[in-house]
Amino acid sequence: MRQEMQASSRRLNAAGYVRVMLATGYRFLGEKARPWLFALLAVLLVFATEQVVEHFARQSDLEQERSDVLNRLSTLRARLEGVINANLFLVHGLTAVIENRPDIDQAGFSAIANNLVDERHALHNIAGAPDMVISLMYPLQGNEAALGLDYRTHPTQREGALRARDSGKTVIAGPLSLQQGGIAIIAREPLFLAPAQPGGKRRFWGLVSAVIDAETLYRMAGLRDPDLGLRLALRGTDGTGSHGPVFFGDAKLFGNRSVTVDVTLPGGSWQMAAIPADGWEQIGTNIVLIRLMGLLAALAAGIMVYRLARDAQALASYSARLRTLLNTIPDMIWLKDARGVYLTCNPRFEQFFGAREADIKGKTDHDFVPADQADIFRERDQVAIVAGGPSTNEEWVTFASDGHRELIETIKTPVYDDNGRLLGVLGIARDITERQKQEEEMKRLHATLHALVEGSTDAIFVKDREGRYIVGNRALATLLGRPMAEILGADDHALFPEELAERFRADDLRIMAAGVTETYEEPVVTPSATYSHLTTKGPLIIDGEVRGVFALSRDITERKQAEAALQESETRLRLFIEHAPAALAMFDREMRYLAVSRRWLTDYSLEGGNILGRSHYEIFPEISERWKTIHRRGLAGEVVQADEDPFERGDGTVQWLCWEVRPWHAADGAVGGIVIFSEDITERKQAEQVLQESEARYRSLLEMAPFPAVLSRLRDGILLYGNHRAEIQYGISREQGIGQPADRFYQNPTQRDRFIDHLRKDGRVDDLEVGMVTMDGHPFWALVSASIVDFENEPAIFAAINDITARKRMEDDIRQLNDELEERVRQRTAELDTANQELETFTYSVSHDLKAPLRGIDGYSRLLLEQYQTLLDEEGRLFLNNVRHGVEQMSLLIEDLLAYSRMERRSLTGQSVDLARLVTGVLDERRTDIEARGMIVEVQGLQELTVRADPEGLTMVLRNLVDNALKFARDSRPPTLTIRGAITEKSVILKLHDNGIGFDMQFHDRIFNIFQRLQRVEDYPGTGVGLAIVRKAMQRMGGRVWAESAPGQGATFYLELPR
Incomplete structure (x- = not known):
């Protein structure tokens, strides 16, 4: 409270100092400083108010923060007590089992403790001490040294053990350090057996001691949570509460400002203290907000007060400046009230009436101009008042000062006060005599330009920056096939195909960006046709700013078509010559190359060089005089040719040619040169020679072939040839067989008809199985491959025949064996399907039938727990819960079995x-x-x-x-x-x-x-x-x-x- 009073005193003293400074500053600085002094006073008052509000907000935040810490600390206490009690309940459950089995051995003890000491709990180990001597331990490994420890004689544990025995209650010791390392809490619970006789005294069995790992306990209770937001401390070792030493956290936390709670333990308690992790009285969001609002309010108040004072001073200055402006402006300006009485005017208006402002004020138009003109002025005032906004008129007036006439543009605007009440009409009049003359001249020029544009046969148009057509002539409308009303206001996307419109737009943007005029050719697609145009397009610059593009486009379609036709003709001729299948070359009269085909270059080994324009005799200096004579005959207009002509090359090889030399004529009909067509038939001549040699070899090879081969006419089947193996196969000599009909050797003559049809369709037959007979009627199976060949200028059938009689017999034997095996497989498969079906049915039935008794066990066990839970001890409830858990597991297993069975079926x-x-x-x-x-x-x-x-x-x-x-x-x-x-x-x-x-x-x-x-x-x-x-x-x-x-x-x- 003293601090608050001192702070208030300081604020009051500061306010006094401010008043003195304001008075002193006002006295020395005078009128010019008045806005600043008032603004400073307003800022200081707002700051003082903010300090009071911030003080109460801090007090509220501190109380709220302590309440929040207490709530979180209470939650931690509940979690800590819950974890401790949960572990003690496990120990208590173990003592209940030992009470029913006091003679329990190490194996039984380990079997029960196995489910208590694991990662789910904080228990580190559990010991049983019958008659105060440890003889039971879990886990035994690592704790063997503890066996045989007598609590009654141990110097450090005797007191706690006797206290647990004498009190008959669980005693908590620690946290304390373990010999094997770590910190733990020791819980000792005495165990008393039921009296041997009813009404007798309970017998002391011994102690059950449990070691609870302290770090695990802290972690499970949440004391080690990094996001806790609190600094914690615990004290009260051995359950001594606030009087015990600190064993967790900083001992300094147990101060005047920390929040404390008691943690209840069996036979004692701990005390837990906490403060926020960042300490008390951190500046909260609300404090920052209050300071920010105070700062903004102070600034706003200072600015408002300063502007009010400054505006009051400036108002007089503005009035003087306005009067100066009105007196110097070249336009006539006046103000009338709602009844038409003049309130003020400028010197320019004084010239119009030929009177001073003092003589004009308080009078109406009737006092200066004729009544009919005064009525017109009054009527136009009313028009502006009714319209509620500016009203513009043009009229010729005569100035009373010197009698000259001017065309003026008058703007009359009604003037209202802040409440919307009409104050009068403000009038402004400007001389537009020269502007009208300029507009008339512009109209004349525009008409001349319009006639020039409309009379042009070229399409002329202008677009704005968005690509919309704003000007266009008749030629443009004719080109697009649309009325001008549809063109103006539309863009290229509405008039042309999308792709062409995008290209036009790109051209426009490029030209506007570059600011230069370009001329280029472009296609124009209209609904009726496609045209080629030569277009000149440039930026439309008005007042130094690019406002769009202008363009002049001339139709050059006919010229482009003529150029294209000529180019196409030349291209066709060039392609014809270049890709001609024969060697072809075109020469002028000097035997210089004009055009040449690829085949010519290949045949004469001229690839890789450019021979156009070079002399034929320069490239082939070894050419004979005979050929030069043939060339001269061609240049004289004669056509010279040869079908087979040997030509000896410089390397001594012979080249066979089929050639023709033909003159070509110029436009005037004179011979312009010759064209030489040449075909290299060397390979054909060599092939003919090879074919003749090959025919002799093949005939010899056919005779020695290891299979029968025959040749017969296609039209009637008469045998024309048979090799040596055919004579053996059919039992007939070659002289007897030639001339025989082929169907004579088929088991079924109709087979040959089908064979011929198939052969005519595909041109050949491969591996066709046919039943045949020998000359003496002995049947056999043949594998026939045949094709149609030309024999003495007539189609014939050449057939190769293999005897496959033995293979056919083996195939019949194998087919019979496969049929028998397939029948056996079908029988075995049927038997296996039946067995699988029975197994699936059995699985489904067993799983389904098991569900009924399980539902009964589940229902009755649930009823036992609900209705007889209070009659069962801890072990009975444990056993019954194990039954329900087993039923649940069995149900899950049955459901999975059914799902697996359904998936099979x-x-x-x-x-x-x-x-x-x-x-x-x-x-x-x-x-x-x-x-x-x-x-x-x-x-x-x-x-x-x-x-x-x-x-x-x-x-x-x-x-x-x-x-x-x-x-x-x-x-x-x-x-x-x-x-x-x-x-x-x-x-x-x-x-x-x-x-x-x-x-x-x-x-x-x-x-x-x-x-x-x-x-x-x-x-x-x-x-x-x-x-x-x-x-x-x-x-x-x-x-x-x-x-x-x-x-x-x-x-x-x-x-x-x-x-």
Whole structure:
């Protein structure tokens, strides 16, 4: 309170000093400083008000902060007491078991304590001390030295042990340091056995001592939470409360300003203190806001007061300046009231009436001009008043000062006060006599320019910056085939195809940006035709600013068509010569090359060089006089040719040519040169020679062939030739066989007709099996391959024949054996299907029938818990809960068995499935579990991916894999699941990756087998059926599933399905 009074005194003294400074400053600075002094006073007053508001806001924030710390501290106390009591309840449950089994041995003790000392609890170890001597210990490993310890004689533990025995209550000791390292809390609970006789005294069995790990306790209670926002301390070792020493946190926290609560323990208490992590009285958002609002309010008040004082001073100055402006402006300005009485005017208006302002004020127009003109002035005043805004008129007036006439433009505007009440009419008049003369001259020039533009045969137009046509002549309308009303205001997109309009727009923007005029050719597409135009386009510059583009476009379509026709003709001729299949060259009269074909360059080894314009005799200096004579005959107008002509080259080789030399004529009809057509037939001549030699070799080869070969006429089948093997096969000499009809040797003559039809259709037959007979009628099977050939200028059939009689017999034997094997396979398959069906029916029936008794066990056990819970001791409730847990596990197993059985029996339909939609649906089903575990799910690359699958089957697969990830990634921080899709040529692969515990790849195949698990049920609940269902469903849908993993690295499951 004293501090607050001192602060108030300082603020009052400061206010006094301000008043003195204001008075002193006003006295010495005078009128000019008055706005600044008033503004400073307003700012200081607002700041003083802000300090008062901030003081009360700080007090409120501190109380709120202490209340918030107390609430969070109470929550921590409840969590700490809950964790301690939860561990003590476990110890109490153990004492209840020992009470029923006082003679329990080490094995039984370990079996029960095994479920109490694990990572879920803070218990470090548990010891049993019958008759105050430790003989039971879990875990035994590492604690063997404690066996045999007698609490009654131990110097440091005797007092606490005797106190627990004598009080009959649980005693808490510590936290204290352990010999094996670490800090722990010791809980000792005495155990008394029921009296041997009713009404007798309970017998002391001994102590059950539990070591609770202090760090685990702090962590589970949330004292080590980095986001707690509090600084904590605990005191009261051995449950001594506020009188005990500090064992957690900073002892300085137990000061006057900290918040404290008591933590209740069996047989004592601890005291916990806390302050905010950043300390008390941190400047809150509201304080900052109050200061900011105070600063803004002070600035606003200072500015407002300063402007009010300054505006009052400036008003007089503004009035003087306005009067000066009115007196010097060249326009006539006047003001009348609502009745038409003049209130003021400037000197220019005085000239109009020929009177001074003092003589004009208080009078009307009737006092200075004729009545009819005065009435017109008054009528126009009323028009402006009725319109509620400016009204403009033009009229000729005569000045009374010197009698001259002017055309003036008058603007009359009604004037209103702040309440909307009419004050009068303000008039401004300007001499526009010269402007009217300029406008008339501009109209004349515009008419001349319009006639020039409209008379032009070139299209002339102007566009604005947005590309809209604002000017265009008759030639433009004719070109576009549209009336000018449709063109003006439209842009190129409305008049031309999209691609052409975009190009026109790009040209316009480029020209406007560059500021230069360009001339170029461009196509113009109209609804009726496409034209070529020579366009000159430049920027439209008005007052130094580019306002659009202007253009003049001339139709050059006919000229372009003529140029194109000429170019096309030249191109066709060049292409004809260049790509002619024969060697072709065109020469002028001096035998210089004008054009040449590629074949000419190839045949005469001239590739890679440019010979156009060079002399033929320069390139081939070895050319004979005979050829030069032929060239001269051609130049004289004669056509010279030869079908086969040997030509000896310089290297001594002979080249056979078929050639023709023909003159070509110029436009005047004179011979302009010659064209030489030449075809190299050297290869053909060589081929003819080779063919003759080859025919002799093939005839010899055919005679020695190891298979029968015959030649017959196509039209009637008469045999024309048969080799030596044909004589042996058919049992007939060549002289006897030639001239025989071929159908004579077919088992069924109609087979030859079908054979001929097939041969005519395809031109050849390969490996056709045909039944034939020898000359003496002995049947055999032949494999025939035949083709149509030319023999003595007539189509004939050449056939190669192989005797396959022995192979046919073997095929018949094999076919009979295959039929027998297929029949056996069908029988075995039917038997296997029956066995599988019976097995599936048995599995379904057993699983279905087991559900009925399980429902009874579940129902009756639930009734026992609900109605007889108070009659059961702790062990009885434990046993009954174990029964219900077993029933739940059995139900899950049966449900999975039924799902697996249904997957075996149900028919899966293959249809197109949208992967993205299906995955989203499965994730939505598991949304609650995903959010509860804090799992981060990322889905990528599934857009527009479809697969061929059964929707329900694939949903079951994804559901099992998502459940698998939720189960095995639960301890990850945070758990994540990534789902990605990839497409191959024939399939789609879906990849699901989690960051769970993973597995060793040596167990890869095992995890997909039914009832196979890699983890204990106690650690990760489940039945071992889920992944078996996944593999069965993928097999049934024509896909496959596999996984990749490593221990501690998470697991990745791959699903591959057809597209």
